[in-house]
Amino acid sequence: xxxxxxxxxxxxxxxxxxxxxxxxxxxxxxxxxxxGKYKAKLPLSLLGGAGKRGKLILVTAITPTPAGEGKTxxxxxxxxxxxxxxxxxxxxxxxxxxxxxxGVKGGAAGGGYAQVIPMEDINLHFTGDFHAISAANNxxxxxxxxxxxxxxxxxxxxxxxxxxxxxxxxxRQLRFVVDGLGGRVNGVxxxxxxxxxxxxxxxxxxxxxxxxxxLKERLRAIIVGYTYDEKxxxxxxLKAAGAxxxxxxxxxxxxxxxxxxxxxxxxxxxxxxxxxxGCNSILATEAALKFGDxxxxxxxxxxxxxxxxxxxxxxxxxxxxxxxxxVVATVRAxxxxxxxxxxxxxxENLEALxxxxxxxxxxxxxxxNVYHLPAVVAINRFPTDTDRELKLVKDRCDALGVNxxxxxxxxxxxxxxIALAEAVAALCDTDAPPPFSFSYPLExxxxxxxxxxxxxxxxxxxxxxxxxxxxxxxxxxxxxxxxLPVCIAKTQYSFSDDMTRLGAPSGFTVTxxxxxxxxxxxxxxxxxGDIMTMPGLPKxxxxxxIDIDENGRITGLF
Numbered sequence: 001x002x003x004x005x006x007x008x009x010x011x012x013x014x015x016x017x018x019x020x021x022x023x024x025x026x027x028x029x030x031x032x033x034x035x036g037k038y039k040a041k042l043p044l045s046l047l048g049g050a051g052k053r054g055k056l057i058l059v060t061a062i063t064p065t066p067a068g069e070g071k072t073x074x075x076x077x078x079x080x081x082x083x084x085x086x087x088x089x090x091x092x093x094x095x096x097x098x099x100x101x102x103g104v105k106g107g108a109a110g111g112g113y114a115q116v117i118p119m120e121d122i123n124l125h126f127t128g129d130f131h132a133i134s135a136a137n138n139x140x141x142x143x144x145x146x147x148x149x150x151x152x153x154x155x156x157x158x159x160x161x162x163x164x165x166x167x168x169x170x171x172r173q174l175r176f177v178v179d180g181l182g183g184r185v186n187g188v189x190x191x192x193x194x195x196x197x198x199x200x201x202x203x204x205x206x207x208x209x210x211x212x213x214x215l216k217e218r219l220r221a222i223i224v225g226y227t228y229d230e231k232x233x234x235x236x237x238l239k240a241a242g243a244x245x246x247x248x249x250x251x252x253x254x255x256x257x258x259x260x261x262x263x264x265x266x267x268x269x270x271x272x273x274x275x276x277x278g279c280n281s282i283l284a285t286e287a288a289l290k291f292g293d294x295x296x297x298x299x300x301x302x303x304x305x306x307x308x309x310x311x312x313x314x315x316x317x318x319x320x321x322x323x324x325x326x327v328v329a330t331v332r333a334x335x336x337x338x339x340x341x342x343x344x345x346x347x348e349n350l351e352a353l354x355x356x357x358x359x360x361x362x363x364x365x366x367x368x369n370v371y372h373l374p375a376v377v378a379i380n381r382f383p384t385d386t387d388r389e390l391k392l393v394k395d396r397c398d399a400l401g402v403n404x405x406x407x408x409x410x411x412x413x414x415x416x417x418i419a420l421a422e423a424v425a426a427l428c429d430t431d432a433p434p435p436f437s438f439s440y441p442l443e444x445x446x447x448x449x450x451x452x453x454x455x456x457x458x459x460x461x462x463x464x465x466x467x468x469x470x471x472x473x474x475x476x477x478x479x480x481x482x483x484l485p486v487c488i489a490k491t492q493y494s495f496s497d498d499m500t501r502l503g504a505p506s507g508f509t510v511t512x513x514x515x516x517x518x519x520x521x522x523x524x525x526x527x528x529g530d531i532m533t534m535p536g537l538p539k540x541x542x543x544x545x546i547d548i549d550e551n552g553r554i555t556g557l558f
Contacts, residue, residue, distance in 0.1 A: 006111045006558035010119040013260050021258045025090070025291040032256065035127050038118050041253040042266070044211065047287050054090075054289045055323040055428040059298040059378075060307040060367075062360050063502070064492055066342055067332040070111065070380040070410060071298055074328045074417075077114035077409020078378075078424065079296040080261045081417025087425060090292030091116070091263060094280045094300065095130065095255070095270040096123050097198045099170040099535055102543035107558035112410030114417070116257055116265045120554045129206075130168045130197050130270065132251035136219075136244040137166045137200045143240045144224050145180065148188050154233050158190040161225035162516060164533075168197035172536030195533040199275045202244070204487075204521035206252060207269035207281040208317050215252055216245045222520040232479065234519070254284040261414050264291070273300030274492040275533050277309040277523065282318045294428065301492040303327060303363040308457050311371050312438050313485050313523055321436045324427035325367045325375045326420070328407075329360045331385045331393065337503045346384040353389055357396050358504035362459055362495070364402050370456050372435045374427040377404040378420050442483050446473045446515065449486045450526055454510045458495045464511045469526075472515040476524065479517075487523045489531045497529030 004012070015038040019029035022040065033041040059075040072093065079091035093116065096108035101123050109119040116122060125131065141163055148156055167174065174194035180187035197203065201222055209215040220236030227233060235241050254268040268284035271277050278300035279285075288295035299306030307325070314320065331353060332345040338356030340349050360377065367375040377397050379390065390406065397404035405423045408416030440452035447465060454460040465473075476482065493499040496508040514527035527533075537543075546556035 006107065006115060007119065007555065009113060010115050010117050010260070011553070013117060015117050015258055016262050018256060018258075021256060021262070021264050025264050027291070033253070038257065039121060039127060040256045041127060041250060042256055042287060043253060044283070047254075047283055047290065052290075054293045054295050056285070056289060056320060057294060057296045057324050057326065057424055057428065058307065058310060058322045059296065059326045059328060060303040060363070061301070061328040062333060062363055063302040063304070063337065063494060065333040065336040065502075067330060067336050067345055069328050069330055069333055071328045072108060073111040073114045073410050074326065074378050074380055074407055074420075075296055075298040076110040076116060076259050076265070077407065077413060077417040078326065078420055079263045079265075080114060080259055080414030081409070081421030082294050082296070082425065083261065083263050084414045084418050085421050085425065087421070088293040089263060090288040090295055091259065091265045092280055092284045092288040092295055092297040093265060093267045094298070095126055095267055097130065097196065097270055097272070098124070098168045099196050099198070101557070102546070103170045103535065103537050103541055105542065109558075111558065113260060113413035114409040115260050116267060117260060118257070120557060122257065122267060123557055126267075127250070127255050129251040129255070129268070132247050133200060133202045133206060134166055134168055134197045136247040137197065137202045139244055139247065140222070140224065140235055140238070140240050141165045143238050145187055147238055154237060155227040155229070156225050156233055157228045158188060161190070163222075163224040164193045164195050166195045166197045166200045170196065170535040170537045172534065175532065175534045193534070196535060198270050198272050199533040201518045201521050202248075203269065203271045204277055204518060204523075206248060207271060207277070207279060208314070208521055209252060210282060212245065212249070212252065215248060216241050218520040218522070219244050220520075223517060230475070252283070254281060254287050271300075273306035273309060275489045275531060277313050277487050277521070278306040279310050279314045282314065285320065286318070294425070303366060304457050304495055305490065305492055307367070308439065308453060309487060312440070313487060315436075316438065316485060317522065321433060322373055323434065324424050325373050326378050326424060327360065327363050327367065327375055328378045328380055329393070330380045330382060331389045332382055334360060334393070339502075348386045348389060350388060350392060353392055356503055357393065359502070360393070361396060361400060362504045364397065364400055366457055368400070368402070370439050372437050374434060375402055376420070376423045376427060377402055378407045379404055380410070381406050381408050442485065446477060446482050446486065446524060450488065450512060453486065453488060458510065459504060459506055460496060460508045460510055462509050464509045466511065466513050469512045469515050476515065476517055481517045481519065481524065484517070485523045486526050487518070488526045488528060489533070490528045491531060
């Protein structure tokens with residue numbers, strides 16, 4: 001049987017005019033800001049004020065593998081499924097970065113019959129938000145170097161500038177550069193580097209801001225480097241915040257699109273969860289809660305990364321409490337965690353599945369016992385899954401008191417998500433709010449907070465704090481930043497900081513190499529293991545398969 005590709009499925013559907021999607025949310029179509037026929041910005045004036053608040057559903061997943069988990073696909077299909085059972089749902093997602101689009105994945109707007117559209121626009125430039133973030137980031141970088149060139153009134157030490165330039169592309173060549181060469185008129189030579197735009201603090205600031213005023217305050221607080229006598233210098237000191245906010249005046253507004261089935265979708269912001277905080281914007285989530293009875297959102301990568309940061313950073317900042325959590329798993333991925341090769345995943349292998357199941361069970365246990373939230377497991381079904389394999393997953397989840405539901409949203413869209421929607425709605429439709437708690441209190445010291453996440457969420461024994469990181473923690477504590485939450489940058493492929501340790505490893509320590517403050521975002525970034533903030537392209541990048549014909553029809557995106 002021949003299957004249509006994701007982009008062929010998306011191109012086979014004619015989207016509804018965006019005015020109709022707005023009207024379905026109770027928004028006057030005159031109040032939105034259209035970007036063509038099928039996408040629009042939601043003005044911030046629509047988002048404030050008191051009123052009803054829908055139920056919040058977080059979709060997360062097991063530790064990712066090359067076999068795929070389908071978290072975004074499940075998120076979209078669940079929202080469509082909720083509509084199928086008569087619930088007014090809205091889905092809130094992150095925007096894809098051009099790095100993965102042209103790198104490994106080739107797109108990130110869902111898959112099969114559970115996608116957000118127009119998928120080509122969403123996967124490429126969309127409404128220009130990421131370009132605005134890059135421009136604001138690089139404006140600040142230019143003003144830093146210009147300040148030094150023009151006399152350096154603050155005494156910024158060029159060796160202690162912490163602000164890096166950025167570009168929304170995987171480009172390992174730019175990780176470390178030396179710029180300002182070519183003589184006096186061309187600047188001051190110094191070591192520099194680039195991050196991918198989704199790792200920029202500007203991205204985090206945008207996603208955690210509640211208003212333009214909040215955005216400007218956060219931009220002012222960004223620390224760009226330190227003086228020769230070790231005092232921090234901020235974007236506010238350089239008088240850069242106003243111009244940066246002007247570049248972001250439209251980017252801060254959430255984007256309205258739709259699923260293949262016409263479910264309203266708010267797609268906004270896009271930090272990675274392995275090197276950033278991994279959640280869409282607070283404004284997008286709050287818009288989904290305001291305009292829907294059920295807001296379905298996701299956090300990036302596995303629950304040890306995206307969900308942990310959703311709870312410990314985003315929920316803290318926004319005062320959010322999830323009503324239910326969905327943990328997405330596939331039999332194929334669990335077999336890889338149990339040692340099966342990717343080429344063998346089509347064969348029944350109960351032994352490998354049994355060995356891989358602890359990965360799922362640890363994630364579920366964390367949701368239940370660390371954060372004290374109700375959970376359901378979504379088994380993203382593949383045609384090669386056998387009845388015995390599916391029963392094994394369900395039996396192990398039953399032992400934890402967690403319902404495991406088969407999901408076939410990739411092949412059937414909302415219809416394939418009805419059972420999951422019913423299970424999730426049942427968790428949400430209770431009178432008592434969940435007894436939600438964080439994985440650590442803010443009163444702990446910096447190292448103690450990192451260790452709390454490693455022990456309670458990752459299942460490790462503790463941390464190995466390198467000397468440089470210890471000195472940074474001492475300095476940041478002296479500056480009063482020790483009461484901020486931590487955003488741990490770690491490989492997405494393991495609970496540990498070693499990507500080769502699959503399943504649910506134990507007995508490990510996590511090596512902390514670097515700790516720096518994102519004062520505007522309001523958290524501390526902790527770099528562990530071999531994690532980098534600028535990915536590289538693979539040997540055969542997805543860009544080689546992407547093309548456009550003379551009629552403007554794009555191919556190769558997923």
